[in-house]
Amino acid sequence: MKGAMTPQAAAELIPDGASLMIGGFMAVGSPERMIDALVARRLRDLTLICNDAAMPGKGVGKLISAGAVRRVIASHIGLNPEMQAKMISGEIDCELVPQGTLVERIRAGGMGLGGVLTPTGLGTEVEEGKRIIEVEGKRFLLETPLKADFSLISAWQADYVGNLSYLLTAHNFNPVMALAGKTVIAEPESIVPVGVIPPDAVKTPGVLVHHLLVRAGR
Amino acid sequence: MKGAMTPQAAAELIPDGASLMIGGFMAVGSPERMIDALVARRLRDLTLICNDAAMPGKGVGKLISAGAVRRVIASHIGLNPEMQAKMISGEIDCELVPQGTLVERIRAGGMGLGGVLTPTGLGTEVEEGKRIIEVEGKRFLLETPLKADFSLISAWQADYVGNLSYLLTAHNFNPVMALAGKTVIAEPESIVPVGVIPPDAVKTPGVLVHHLLVRAGR
Amino acid sequence: MDAKELIARRVAREIRAGMLVNLGIGLPSLVANYVPQSLGVFFQAENGVIGLGARPPEGMENLGLTDAGGGFVSAVPGAASIDSAMSFGLIRGGHLDMTVLGGLQVDEAGRLANWKVPGKMVPGMGGAMDLVTGAARVVVAMQHSARGESKVVKSCDLPLTSLRRVDLVVTELAALKPTEEGLVLLERAPGVSLKEIRDATEADLLIPGEVPEMELA
Amino acid sequence: MDAKELIARRVAREIRAGMLVNLGIGLPSLVANYVPQSLGVFFQAENGVIGLGARPPEGMENLGLTDAGGGFVSAVPGAASIDSAMSFGLIRGGHLDMTVLGGLQVDEAGRLANWKVPGKMVPGMGGAMDLVTGAARVVVAMQHSARGESKVVKSCDLPLTSLRRVDLVVTELAALKPTEEGLVLLERAPGVSLKEIRDATEADLLIPGEVPEMELA
Numbered sequence: 001m002k003g004a005m006t007p008q009a010a011a012e013l014i015p016d017g018a019s020l021m022i023g024g025f026m027a028v029g030s031p032e033r034m035i036d037a038l039v040a041r042r043l044r045d046l047t048l049i050c051n052d053a054a055m056p057g058k059g060v061g062k063l064i065s066a067g068a069v070r071r072v073i074a075s076h077i078g079l080n081p082e083m084q085a086k087m088i089s090g091e092i093d094c095e096l097v098p099q100g101t102l103v104e105r106i107r108a109g110g111m112g113l114g115g116v117l118t119p120t121g122l123g124t125e126v127e128e129g130k131r132i133i134e135v136e137g138k139r140f141l142l143e144t145p146l147k148a149d150f151s152l153i154s155a156w157q158a159d160y161v162g163n164l165s166y167l168l169t170a171h172n173f174n175p176v177m178a179l180a181g182k183t184v185i186a187e188p189e190s191i192v193p194v195g196v197i198p199p200d201a202v203k204t205p206g207v208l209v210h211h212l213l214v215r216a217g218r
Numbered sequence: 219m220k221g222a223m224t225p226q227a228a229a230e231l232i233p234d235g236a237s238l239m240i241g242g243f244m245a246v247g248s249p250e251r252m253i254d255a256l257v258a259r260r261l262r263d264l265t266l267i268c269n270d271a272a273m274p275g276k277g278v279g280k281l282i283s284a285g286a287v288r289r290v291i292a293s294h295i296g297l298n299p300e301m302q303a304k305m306i307s308g309e310i311d312c313e314l315v316p317q318g319t320l321v322e323r324i325r326a327g328g329m330g331l332g333g334v335l336t337p338t339g340l341g342t343e344v345e346e347g348k349r350i351i352e353v354e355g356k357r358f359l360l361e362t363p364l365k366a367d368f369s370l371i372s373a374w375q376a377d378y379v380g381n382l383s384y385l386l387t388a389h390n391f392n393p394v395m396a397l398a399g400k401t402v403i404a405e406p407e408s409i410v411p412v413g414v415i416p417p418d419a420v421k422t423p424g425v426l427v428h429h430l431l432v433r434a435g436r
Numbered sequence: 437m438d439a440k441e442l443i444a445r446r447v448a449r450e451i452r453a454g455m456l457v458n459l460g461i462g463l464p465s466l467v468a469n470y471v472p473q474s475l476g477v478f479f480q481a482e483n484g485v486i487g488l489g490a491r492p493p494e495g496m497e498n499l500g501l502t503d504a505g506g507g508f509v510s511a512v513p514g515a516a517s518i519d520s521a522m523s524f525g526l527i528r529g530g531h532l533d534m535t536v537l538g539g540l541q542v543d544e545a546g547r548l549a550n551w552k553v554p555g556k557m558v559p560g561m562g563g564a565m566d567l568v569t570g571a572a573r574v575v576v577a578m579q580h581s582a583r584g585e586s587k588v589v590k591s592c593d594l595p596l597t598s599l600r601r602v603d604l605v606v607t608e609l610a611a612l613k614p615t616e617e618g619l620v621l622l623e624r625a626p627g628v629s630l631k632e633i634r635d636a637t638e639a640d641l642l643i644p645g646e647v648p649e650m651e652l653a
Numbered sequence: 654m655d656a657k658e659l660i661a662r663r664v665a666r667e668i669r670a671g672m673l674v675n676l677g678i679g680l681p682s683l684v685a686n687y688v689p690q691s692l693g694v695f696f697q698a699e700n701g702v703i704g705l706g707a708r709p710p711e712g713m714e715n716l717g718l719t720d721a722g723g724g725f726v727s728a729v730p731g732a733a734s735i736d737s738a739m740s741f742g743l744i745r746g747g748h749l750d751m752t753v754l755g756g757l758q759v760d761e762a763g764r765l766a767n768w769k770v771p772g773k774m775v776p777g778m779g780g781a782m783d784l785v786t787g788a789a790r791v792v793v794a795m796q797h798s799a800r801g802e803s804k805v806v807k808s809c810d811l812p813l814t815s816l817r818r819v820d821l822v823v824t825e826l827a828a829l830k831p832t833e834e835g836l837v838l839l840e841r842a843p844g845v846s847l848k849e850i851r852d853a854t855e856a857d858l859l860i861p862g863e864v865p866e867m868e869l870a
Contacts, residue, residue, distance in 0.1 A: 167501050
């Protein structure tokens with residue numbers, strides 16, 4: 001059984017320089033209240049692992065605009081001109097990773113696998129500096145696992161065990177990131193009594209979730 | 219939109235010597251009517267990829283008793299004395315694979331990954347003949363992907379698009395096997411009109427399912 | 437008819453009944469407008485839905501149901517939610533029947549470049565590298581030239597998206613089929629001459645005896 | 654009290670509030686009987702449920718809700734269904750706080766053998782290799798001897814389950830803690846002497862000055 005905490009209290013757990021996985025795809029399914037609390041805390045030198053850089057004023061874009069970020073590992077940053085500018089000026093280091101590779105690297109980190117063998121990126125710039133492993137006559141890139149100090153995820157329903165369900169395209173990276181953070185903080189739309197979410201509707205078992213945020217307006 | 223077919227008609231699709239992934243864990247979540255139709259068809263020289271050998275008279279145990287099987291790739295065969303005897307007599311070749319490795323090998327086959335890097339089995343008999351890959355200072359076994367000619371899976375609800383949901387511990391290997399069969403045949407408990415299963419309750423998207431079996435008693 | 441509509445209507449003819457199809461954002465997303473509902477095609481958006489439907493009426497949008505460009509969509513009957521791992525598992529595993537993507541360049545080897553212009557624009561590859569590597573069929577939908585320069589080139593000088601040879605390239609001038617021998621000129625756009633296509637193309641084209649006009653959906 | 658009950662009651666004391674615990678079939682599954690519900694422990698069965706509950710009353714069993722031995726169970730409030738990929742992802746990824754397994758042999762290096770007796774019994778490793786490799790804490794619950802032979806040996810001659818040193822071994826005679834230096838005799842079972850333990854053990858034991866009696870749940 002887990003109590004729920006405010007975004008402010010959760011943000012206090014996170015120090016400068018932390019690595020954060022943050023769920024969301026173009027800010028859909030991002031933990032916005034958690035992100036606002038991080039911005040208010042004026043953190044610095046964060047590493048973000050996220051699908052994309054969202055847009056200024058939305059999702060992880062708010063942390064980028066606030067100057068809180070030193071490094072980004074993402075698949076796409078094209079809709080955030082501030083991110084582009086900070087990458088070109090050298091304020092933010094950016095590692096671009098194919099989206100399917102990114103999600104598997106996170107899953108591998110969370111599930112104790114040693115890496116990912118993927119054909120994606122072979123013969124492109126993505127291959128540079130990486131090992132190629134041949135299996136049964138086919139070549140694959142060896143991509144390394146990713147973990148983070150914190151995973152900040154957004155969910156639809158939670159119960160006080162920490163079980164989570166997700167809504168439609170707001171799933172995206174959230175269920176996989178819930179596996180790969182040393183501390184996992186979930187921001188649900190609603191929190192229901194234990195036993196209300198049917199076992200078959202749970203997509204992230206509560207054992208993975210360390211903290212729940214209180215609902216909005218509470 | 220997919221029509222549903224009888225187990226007998228589905229069994230006709232499967233030739234002697236085919237490789238079959240069959241869902242289930244100790245026969246819980248196994249497609250029993252499909253298996254009965256295969257037994258009735260007197261198939262020979264099948265390769266089975268399945269978690270376990272079930273028991274005589276249940277799940278894949280029925281195919282083993284019927285002499286239909288030449289090769290088994292599984293994690294556990296301890297509750298089926300007939301399987302043990304046939305392995306010792308040489309009638310059936312058996313490759314034993316740690317359960318977590320087995321499910322990841324199937325997932326890798328279904329998801330276009332080149333293999334699995336796992337610490338499980340290092341320094342044991344499972345390591346024999348396999349490559350060891352070092353990643354960031356840790357050693358992992360390289361386990362190869364698995365695919366099959368057919369995946370025969372059991373589900374709870376289906377719709378006529380082929381979307382599937384599963385019940386409790388009858389999930390087990392079924393959702394992963396649905397990714398890795400060249401032809402996927404699903405045996406659902408019930409078939410509902412399209413639109414009845416909420417998108418968030420679908421665990422196997424219909425695009426993966428080639429054939430549905432009619433409900434029992436139809 | 438403008439160039440984009442023409443391209444979308446030609447690409448739509450590639451889509452067969454029951455396919456699972458991913459349409460990239462921008463020009464490729466227009467293709468859906470010309471695919472009859474009766475085909476029972478499911479559109480996938482790689483951010484996590486199979487069974488993408490039209491934008492809902494004003495005020496009925498949901499923040500949790502968008503396409504890969506972040507635009508509001510609906511879900512058709514029989515739709516399924518998937519997370520990013522399943523989404524790219526389907527793509528990489530060959531379960532996606534077709535992807536339609538935009539392009540910056542395609543070359544004589546049929547290779548696509550569409551994710552980076554060094555020093556100018558680095559949006560990132562998003563899902564494009566997985567889509568081009570994994571989809572059963574890859575169709576590039578793009579304008580033939582940009583700023584007076586042909587986008588159909590001898591050899592891509594922009595960073596590649598994949599080594600994989602794409603299956604079809606559709607522009608407002610032509611449909612091109614990359615083969616082991618080179619780029620075959622498959623069809624002309626309505627009213628466009630062979631000379632116009634050759635003049636607008638940097639790559640060498642293989643031109644069969646007869647080059648029919650495109651049919652459009 | 655018989656040997657199995659004693660072992661189960663000692664192992665139960667290892668379990669802390671809020672843990673996720675996997676109990677193997679057979680002897681280990683008895684441990685659940687001695688863990689107070691107030692601890693809020695979730696039991697996982699690797700076939701696919703977190704929040705395993707007691708066997709339902711006769712006639713109220715469901716064929717789709719069983720433990721890893723195929724026995725009927727119920728689901729406690731807050732239970733979650735998981736497929737085999739998630740189940741072993743949790744195990745391999747270190748999210749499982751403790752696993753309790755039976756054993757055929759444990760040796761001085763703390764290595765477990767529990768899946769094969771060559772030429773006699775080849776049940777297969779099932780989930781055991783992943784559990785021993787991945788769980789945060791591995792407890793072996795087994796009888797001290799079988800057919801007059803010690804199961805606590807100098808070096809396993811049966812095939813290993815993992816190279817990983819297990820964290821605790823509980824038998825009806827003793828609790829042993831494998832360390833880098835060797836097997837430490839942590840506790841004696843009630844009324845059992847050091848000599849009895851030594852006589853029943855093939856392995857060399859490290860014996861501290863004081864070896865207290867076990868406390869049981």
